[in-house]
Amino acid sequence: MLGSLPDAEDALQETLMAAWNGLDGYAERASVRTWLYTIATNRCLNARRAASRRPAKAWDVPGVDPPEPTRGNQGARLLGPRNPAREAQSPDRLRPPPTDHGTMPTLRWSFADSHVKMREGGWSRQTTIRELPASTDLALVNMRLKAGGVRELHWHKPAEWAFMLKGRARITAIDEEGHAFQDDVGEGDLWNFPSGIPHSIQGLEGDGCEFLLVFDDGNFSEDSTFSVTDWLAHTPREVLAKNFGVPEHAFAGIPDKERFIFQSKVPGPLTASSRPVPVRR
Secondary structure (H helix, E strand, O other): OOOOHHHHHHHHHHHHHHHHHOHHHOOOOOOHHHHHHHHHHHHHHHHHHHHHHOOOOOOOOOOOOOOOOEEOOEEOOOOOOOOHHHHHHOHHHHOOOOOOOOOOOOOOOOHHHOOEEEEOOEEEEEEOOOOOOOOOOOEEEEEEEOOOEEEEEEEOOOOEEEEEEEEEEEEEEEOOOOOEEEEEEEOOOEEEEOOOOOEEEEEOOOOOEEEEEEEOOOOOOHHHOEEHHHHHHOOOHHHHHHHHOOOHHHHOOOOOOOOOEEEOOOOOOOOOOOOOOOOOO
């Protein structure tokens, strides 16, 4: 109804406060659900009326004339709300040339519009075929790890390319034959994990790191990777004990759900003796 998650969250808070303050007046003539729904609807309608009374945002991009949806005697000036930053980035969206018949799919998506998945050690946000339907062959993930923050050991079918945006990270990979690889990467560096290779990433000293991941499948999702903690949480303890050759109580402290990203200590420097054998494919 409000078209904005922050506005909806504010309306929810106001609804709960109003319900709490008016609890003594609840006469039970309707169900609690209907009573709360009525309060929430009124709060949303009030928010929409208040928004309609606010003045339209003025154009505030220095040195750039505001684009208008006009061409010759066609179209008309904007009178309602504006989004100056977006309009300045793509003026042809607002004032398309005569050759644009509006049949091209959307080829642009900002990470600023993507959901941010936050955890104690950092966050991630993704752009997949769900956000950008034209992107059938590629999916992207922007991830930030604090110093010591770990993207836990996981694997997935699509191959992964990465570009380091800021900071430094330690990448670790292992294959089905037990060969392992570990190295530190910094701003401007790249890495590639082939399909099915388990790997983890950890932010290093300073302010951790931020990087961009590219997957060769638009249907990829960070929510459907195979994570080691998720596997452990869904495997019976007796099976784990038999597989690893240890007592069941050795797994008493494992997480009961996927960690995804978690905070850990900042690792020390890699030395020649501590580097595992590189992955052989």
